[in-house]
Amino acid sequence: xxxxxxxxxxxxxxxxxxxxxxxxxxxxxxxxxxxxxxxxxxxxxxxxxxxxxxxxxxxxxxxxxxxxxxxxxxxxxxxxxxxxxxxxxxxxxxxxxxxxxxxxxxxxxxxxxxxxxxxxxxxxxxxxxxxxxxxxxxxxxxxxxxxxxxxxxxxxxxxxxxxxxxxxxxxxxxxxxxxxxxxxxxxxxxxxxxxxxxxxxxxxxxxxxxxxxxxxxxxxxxxxxxxxxxxxxxxxxxxxxxxxxxxxxxxxxxxxxxx
Amino acid sequence: xxxxxxxxxxxxxxxxxxxxxxxxxxxxxxxxxxxxxxxxxxxxxxxxxxxxxxxxxxxxxxxxxxxxxxxxxxxxxxxxxxxxxxxxxxxxxxxxxxxxxxxxxxxxxxxxxxxxxxxxxxxxxxxxxxxxxxxxxxxxxxxxxxxxxxxxxxxxxxxxxxxxxxxxxxxxxxxxxxxxxxxxxxxxxxxxxxxxxxxxxxxxxxxxxxxxxxxxxxxxxxxxxxxxxxxxxxxxxxxxxxxxxxxxxxxxxxxxxxxxxxxxxxxxxxxxxxxxxxxxxxxxxxxxxxxxxxxxxxxxxxxxxxxxxxxxxxxxxxxxxxxxxxxxxxxxxxxxxxxxxxxxxxxxxxxxxxxxxxxxxxxxxxxxxxxxxxxxxxxxxxxxxxxxxxxxxxxxx
Numbered sequence: 001x002x003x004x005x006x007x008x009x010x011x012x013x014x015x016x017x018x019x020x021x022x023x024x025x026x027x028x029x030x031x032x033x034x035x036x037x038x039x040x041x042x043x044x045x046x047x048x049x050x051x052x053x054x055x056x057x058x059x060x061x062x063x064x065x066x067x068x069x070x071x072x073x074x075x076x077x078x079x080x081x082x083x084x085x086x087x088x089x090x091x092x093x094x095x096x097x098x099x100x101x102x103x104x105x106x107x108x109x110x111x112x113x114x115x116x117x118x119x120x121x122x123x124x125x126x127x128x129x130x131x132x133x134x135x136x137x138x139x140x141x142x143x144x145x146x147x148x149x150x151x152x153x154x155x156x157x158x159x160x161x162x163x164x165x166x167x168x169x170x171x172x173x174x175x176x177x178x179x180x181x182x183x184x185x186x187x188x189x190x191x192x193x194x195x196x197x198x199x200x201x202x203x204x205x206x207x208x209x210x211x212x213x214x215x216x217x218x219x220x221x222x223x224x225x226x227x228x229x230x231x232x233x234x235x236x237x238x239x240x241x242x243x244x245x246x247x248x249x250x251x252x253x254x255x256x257x258x259x
Numbered sequence: 260x261x262x263x264x265x266x267x268x269x270x271x272x273x274x275x276x277x278x279x280x281x282x283x284x285x286x287x288x289x290x291x292x293x294x295x296x297x298x299x300x301x302x303x304x305x306x307x308x309x310x311x312x313x314x315x316x317x318x319x320x321x322x323x324x325x326x327x328x329x330x331x332x333x334x335x336x337x338x339x340x341x342x343x344x345x346x347x348x349x350x351x352x353x354x355x356x357x358x359x360x361x362x363x364x365x366x367x368x369x370x371x372x373x374x375x376x377x378x379x380x381x382x383x384x385x386x387x388x389x390x391x392x393x394x395x396x397x398x399x400x401x402x403x404x405x406x407x408x409x410x411x412x413x414x415x416x417x418x419x420x421x422x423x424x425x426x427x428x429x430x431x432x433x434x435x436x437x438x439x440x441x442x443x444x445x446x447x448x449x450x451x452x453x454x455x456x457x458x459x460x461x462x463x464x465x466x467x468x469x470x471x472x473x474x475x476x477x478x479x480x481x482x483x484x485x486x487x488x489x490x491x492x493x494x495x496x497x498x499x500x501x502x503x504x505x506x507x508x509x510x511x512x513x514x515x516x517x518x519x520x521x522x523x524x525x526x527x528x529x530x531x532x533x534x535x536x537x538x539x540x541x542x543x544x545x546x547x548x549x550x551x552x553x554x555x556x557x558x559x560x561x562x563x564x565x566x567x568x569x570x571x572x573x574x575x576x577x578x579x580x581x582x583x584x585x586x587x588x589x590x591x592x593x594x595x596x597x598x599x600x601x602x603x604x605x606x607x608x609x610x611x612x613x614x615x616x617x618x619x620x621x622x623x624x625x626x627x628x629x630x631x632x633x634x635x636x637x638x639x640x641x642x643x644x645x646x647x648x649x650x651x652x653x654x655x656x
Contacts, residue, residue, distance in 0.1 A: 069404075135396070135546065135550060135551065136286075136396065136546055136547070137546075138544075138546065164563075165560060165563050167556060167557075167560055170551070170556050170559055170560050170563070171556050173551040174403060174551040174552045174556055174559075176551070177401065177402060177403050177550065177551040177552050178401070178403040178552065181395075181399075181401040181402065181403065181550075181552075182399045182400065182401050183399070
């Protein structure tokens, strides 16, 4: 099944959204590189879920409205989006920047959420454990660092080299900077409210993530009550791409569905 | 024409070996390469050079702001302007400029500028800049908000300088309940405001606005770019705002060297001007120079595709040919400035008489030769020698 692309209007903004599948809703929030090609992970979930994947405001096909300045605006926007779509029992899944948005949503309101899954998520800071500065690392080098597997890394670097000056890539970098420039991809106050998350939470992390090291997974696991942790060996910052064979079943199992 | 001298205050003793070891002399070059003993000598030497310019009758002396680099050692130009304030009596002191928008509290800078203006009985020129891209890394300011914050900070500062306080400032990025500067500036309504730039349409449109009419200063550019942007100021004033811009609203700043002859000048200046472009400027990577949001996505894409970042390998002949560097005998230098003036009509000229690794003795020769043999002639240039501005026909839609 391939997704249907469309838009829905939220607070006057036309949010670009791809949607496919049947079942309870699952909302996937992408990372700093945008949604791009339809992630294979989502293909594995459409048999059991109504999968929705938007382009965040400012990314991809969604314009940047003047009223989204930071991650807090983004979290309230997506809570409004859930209401506009009349979704409930939402399986919220976020990767990297999208994981951060998901965490910020969940500390504010979980009434429409069934569960929370975050993959190599930004959002907090662990003292003494630096994250990679994506604004200072050349796109080719970033692509190389993103995968644990050298062959995947080389292919990604080649792709990044070809695409780094594309308007879409530049636009995504600007949208990422808007949310994550200072402090770099975290909200100092998020950590103190993570205890409010009262839906089942699954933390999935690449054991070899060089962007947001696994120490961040451990910290989130400690801070979110009752959360479970899946550390994925042989995977970098994109475990759901690099080790789909491991990650898809783990996520499906957590969400209560067979892969 | 008014003639001033600008100093960048580079860390001229920089070990050239860092070129191959670090990706840039900005942001990532370890400050262990800065020797405070050498720094002390350089600071005092550079201040002496500016004070010499003041003695020799320059209309002004200029300093500027850069952070965390070996290219320009003035993270706070206010400190240098304050040091010069009490050592000079007549000339203008120009801060070209300060990046108010890099600060969460721009009023601290507004206060400091006001202090200098009062101390000097109104000799301050205040430059408003956004800072180069790497400054947004150094000070943690979000480049996405740069232009908005810049314009808002400038509005705040101008109001703080010119309106009776206390009042509340209610902006998007800045909100202060109490704006009430003590001291307020000496000059009325406030010190002259300049907008130094490497060429930015947004800056020109903003500076030329009839409520502002700020001086637009084109820095370090090929003659063709200088002409294009200075004309664009006049064109914007006329076409967009319906007034004729005065020639004292535009200026040109260029590195310059005067030798005993053309050949001697090139010989003497070569290693030092090439160091400016090949040691201090190159490898300021596009990521550092153009962080996301610092300019619009369209402009950024244009810049990145054309790879405007400095890559090194500059040669003095090429720099002279393109008009980026003015170099030669006093006659040659004077003729070049006269020709540029005839074409562009700027009434502010700023010479950067120390550049790169240019040592003290050559800098002093340069300053003295320029002051004696070039400056008097170009100071007398007026609109009479300017060929005049003609509005090009509006492009067809």
